[in-house]
Amino acid sequence: MTLSISLTVNGERRDVPLEDPRATLLDVLRERIGLTGTKKGCDRGQCGACTVLVDGRRINSCLALAVSHDGAEVTTIEGLAQGDELHPVQAAFVECDGFQCGYCTPGQIMSAVGLIAEGGADDPEHIREGMSGNICRCAAYPGITAAVQDAQKRMAAEERKSA
Amino acid sequence: MPDTLNPTAGHVKLGSNSGQPMSRRDGIAKVTGAATYAADNRPDGLLYAVYAGAGIARGRVTSLNVGAAKAHPGVVEVMTPENRPPLALDPDEKHHFFAWRIEALQNDTVRYAGQPIAVVIAETLEAATEGARLLAPTYDEEPARIGFDGGEAYDPPTVGIGGNPTFEKGDAEAAEARSAKVVETKIATPMQYHNAMEPHAIVAQWDGDKLTIDTPNQAIVMARGGFAAYFGIPPENVTLRSPFLGGGFGSKAILVGPQLLCILAAKLTGRPVKLTLRRDQMYGPVQHRGATRQTVTLGTDGDNRLTMIKHHSVATTSSFDEFIEGAANASQNTYATPVLKSSHGAVRQDTGTPGPMRAPGEATGSAALEVAMDRMAEKAGMDPLEFRLLNYAETDPASGKEYSSKNLRECYAEGAKRFGWAGRPLAPGMMKDEHGRLKGWGMGTAMFPAPMFQAQARAVLKADGTAVLETAGADMGQGAWTALAQIAADGVGLPADKVEFLSGTSDQPDGGVAGGSGHTATAGSALFAAGSDAVAKLAEIAMKDPDSPVFGADNAGVEAREGRLVRLDDESRSDSYADILARAGLSEIEGNGTGARNPADAEARAMFSHGAVFAEVLIDPDLYQIRVSRLVGAFAAGRIINPKLAASQLNGGMIWGVGFALHEEGIHDPRTGRPVNGDLAGYHVPVNADVPCVETLLIDEEDHFVNALGVKGVGEMGISGTVGAIANAVWHATGKRVTSFPIHISALL
Ligand code: FES
Numbered sequence A: 001m002t003l004s005i006s007l008t009v010n011g012e013r014r015d016v017p018l019e020d021p022r023a024t025l026l027d028v029l030r031e032r033i034g035l036t037g038t039k040k041g042c043d044r045g046q047c048g049a050c051t052v053l054v055d056g057r058r059i060n061s062c063l064a065l066a067v068s069h070d071g072a073e074v075t076t077i078e079g080l081a082q083g084d085e086l087h088p089v090q091a092a093f094v095e096c097d098g099f100q101c102g103y104c105t106p107g108q109i110m111s112a113v114g115l116i117a118e119g120g121a122d123d124p125e126h127i128r129e130g131m132s133g134n135i136c137r138c139a140a141y142p143g144i145t146a147a148v149q150d151a152q153k154r155m156a157a158e159e160r161k162s163a
Numbered sequence B: 001m002p003d004t005l006n007p008t009a010g011h012v013k014l015g016s017n018s019g020q021p022m023s024r025r026d027g028i029a030k031v032t033g034a035a036t037y038a039a040d041n042r043p044d045g046l047l048y049a050v051y052a053g054a055g056i057a058r059g060r061v062t063s064l065n066v067g068a069a070k071a072h073p074g075v076v077e078v079m080t081p082e083n084r085p086p087l088a089l090d091p092d093e094k095h096h097f098f099a100w101r102i103e104a105l106q107n108d109t110v111r112y113a114g115q116p117i118a119v120v121i122a123e124t125l126e127a128a129t130e131g132a133r134l135l136a137p138t139y140d141e142e143p144a145r146i147g148f149d150g151g152e153a154y155d156p157p158t159v160g161i162g163g164n165p166t167f168e169k170g171d172a173e174a175a176e177a178r179s180a181k182v183v184e185t186k187i188a189t190p191m192q193y194h195n196a197m198e199p200h201a202i203v204a205q206w207d208g209d210k211l212t213i214d215t216p217n218q219a220i221v222m223a224r225g226g227f228a229a230y231f232g233i234p235p236e237n238v239t240l241r242s243p244f245l246g247g248g249f250g251s252k253a254i255l256v257g258p259q260l261l262c263i264l265a266a267k268l269t270g271r272p273v274k275l276t277l278r279r280d281q282m283y284g285p286v287q288h289r290g291a292t293r294q295t296v297t298l299g300t301d302g303d304n305r306l307t308m309i310k311h312h313s314v315a316t317t318s319s320f321d322e323f324i325e326g327a328a329n330a331s332q333n334t335y336a337t338p339v340l341k342s343s344h345g346a347v348r349q350d351t352g353t354p355g356p357m358r359a360p361g362e363a364t365g366s367a368a369l370e371v372a373m374d375r376m377a378e379k380a381g382m383d384p385l386e387f388r389l390l391n392y393a394e395t396d397p398a399s400g401k402e403y404s405s406k407n408l409r410e411c412y413a414e415g416a417k418r419f420g421w422a423g424r425p426l427a428p429g430m431m432k433d434e435h436g437r438l439k440g441w442g443m444g445t446a447m448f449p450a451p452m453f454q455a456q457a458r459a460v461l462k463a464d465g466t467a468v469l470e471t472a473g474a475d476m477g478q479g480a481w482t483a484l485a486q487i488a489a490d491g492v493g494l495p496a497d498k499v500e501f502l503s504g505t506s507d508q509p510d511g512g513v514a515g516g517s518g519h520t521a522t523a524g525s526a527l528f529a530a531g532s533d534a535v536a537k538l539a540e541i542a543m544k545d546p547d548s549p550v551f552g553a554d555n556a557g558v559e560a561r562e563g564r565l566v567r568l569d570d571e572s573r574s575d576s577y578a579d580i581l582a583r584a585g586l587s588e589i590e591g592n593g594t595g596a597r598n599p600a601d602a603e604a605r606a607m608f609s610h611g612a613v614f615a616e617v618l619i620d621p622d623l624y625q626i627r628v629s630r631l632v633g634a635f636a637a638g639r640i641i642n643p644k645l646a647a648s649q650l651n652g653g654m655i656w657g658v659g660f661a662l663h664e665e666g667i668h669d670p671r672t673g674r675p676v677n678g679d680l681a682g683y684h685v686p687v688n689a690d691v692p693c694v695e696t697l698l699i700d701e702e703d704h705f706v707n708a709l710g711v712k713g714v715g716e717m718g719i720s721g722t723v724g725a726i727a728n729a730v731w732h733a734t735g736k737r738v739t740s741f742p743i744h745i746s747a748l749l
């Protein structure tokens, strides 16, 4: 049985021949498309390492069957920066040391981008709550919270400027 | 080649890089997804391996439905003890002090739940996963022996890595009898699992008798030799690449069975193979922290000075190998006492073998010691901090040696000030927050040895005024890519952006082990020495060259600064590296260096990092839910190479302390031996909302003995004072003394 799906990943259309309906969106991104920035920490929705944006919303891509997202618009960590210019959340993570080993980081950053878009990053307590689906075993949480807060402020200021 | 720098020459002034809070040099790669971890490698023709884990904890595998697995579309091969290619070493033997006995399908015996019993290799991960399920093993099962009561007790010959299981200074029994006050404290700690966010992973490819492996590893060159030995090939035939580890915490330092299985699978199929552990497979073959049951007995005299510390710990290990959490040894070096006794027992159970997990021994042992100290302070009617200051160790209690440096007093003072410790009521149950929650303040002393191991490094100064420095170091998040590069740049006297730092693969000089909180000190010393060696060679050329502005300056007369050699007697006269090389007609110049401790200093001094941790907890008066609302840690660890990264390490360590105190607990079903909570939903680690306020203060400390750089280490210390501080804060809020970790709500009711 060969199925085929098409995804728009980071603005680029991808037709993915799937020989197997069991493949998750995470494994399709990593093993078939070759976008390995998105990480697998648990494969069962418990850690957030695999967080990507699907149609603008953050999801655990390990819990998503690829076939059920045919036609979706997916943003991964590889799609955030504009050329050499980091997304404000990425820049803030570097500046605030919001990571150590970096393994949870793509998921943290995608989750933060999603959280800011949800309007849930307005104060540190909301950030901590809203980021608690993303485990960091290195426990870079103080840096993560600071980074999200910092990025949210920068992005809000940018928005005001352009409005 | 200079050995390590001459430490008696006094404190070496490093250049412009060390001490700067530089952002991580690997930061952009990590925030853009470009950093490649082992499982991100996808060589052409890649196959996926999934192993089936034993569903029993003890017995034999009697059948596997290999046919069903092989018949599944996409499955290429099934590897069992029947067809597993040979190994050159017996995996049931211990080949050196840093090698564990491992499971590599040597036979049908099952020694713990989750042990690999067969490997399915397929064209896709999905097919391999399904194939492994189809194996449907049957067993001849024997009853599992789990826990202190179910296992077999014995006296361990060593604790930790080759440590002494007993230590005695003075007569503990006599001291106890003479003491004015005696307090005995019993503490139990559970099995804990490292749970690095990156599950153990490996991609293996053979090319004839050459092997290339991508796998996260904390001791790259040593591991290369280990893998080579198992396959009977020379170490040079193995290339091990480990540029980034997604966390290690001790679990990626020692070779584990699944790594060998992947390499064997690649051999069997003749194709590259990737094997990544599922999260539930992280609760078996890749080590854990053994459970402990500890008793700490403290005695004091009429002035509340310690007369004795007696610490006994029993720890769990596996039925077939040994790693004993050296918890009782953690009492040997913290508080002044004339009499000391530490001893260990062990219990064999049907689990995987434990291993070093962040602060092995210190984390568990200091948790018990700090609770014991708090109870003694209570009995003395003293403030816990005052009691600790009264029993401050001016020399190392175990050896009687002077410390190489110890700025703990300052840590206590600065930490207490920042936390606002003054005015803390002595009695428990006196404080509430504005929501009526019970509030408590506790503290603990953090302490960790400052070891050095062995490392080598190479430095190459180039004609264009840049340099390349390399060592096979390991960055598991502690920041080696950055901190080692800073030291390397200072070694060659260049700004960090003029230095290319190479690390993380086995063809580089041996960077030693990233463990024991000694990597920066060891690999850093090697890099600094290599840089100095290259600069010294350059200086020799320049000073003999009549065309050089530094001609005639003697050896001590020039200093390397920002890519130039500057005459110290006349700073207006200097020569650039590029010019020196150009005049000499050289395209580059190489230096080599070693990092290791000066044996005379090691013999003469006790070397430790220290800190003080202060914790506030808030406890719901009805539900007894515990929140750690504030943590302040003040730490002195010699020269801090990068304060930004060091603070992250120490914050992370303290948050591990939160996990230890409140969350982490590996539970095995006593009937089946299987992990009950073997995933991240069941095995809790702190999440962001668990740690609202964590703060590290770095206290200045100069150390002239640990190494010429004055560097100790910060990787593990943060956990050591924190667990006790939280437990003591819980007592201060509720009046209930903690007897086991994690602290369950039920213990407070
Ligand atoms: S890998 Fe998807 S939540 Fe953990």
Ligand code: FES
Residues within 6 Å of the ligand: A098, A099, A100, A101, A102, A103, A104, A105, A135, A136, A137, A138, A139, A140, B197, B246, B247, B477
């Ligand atoms: S940075 Fe290592 S797990 Fe988050």
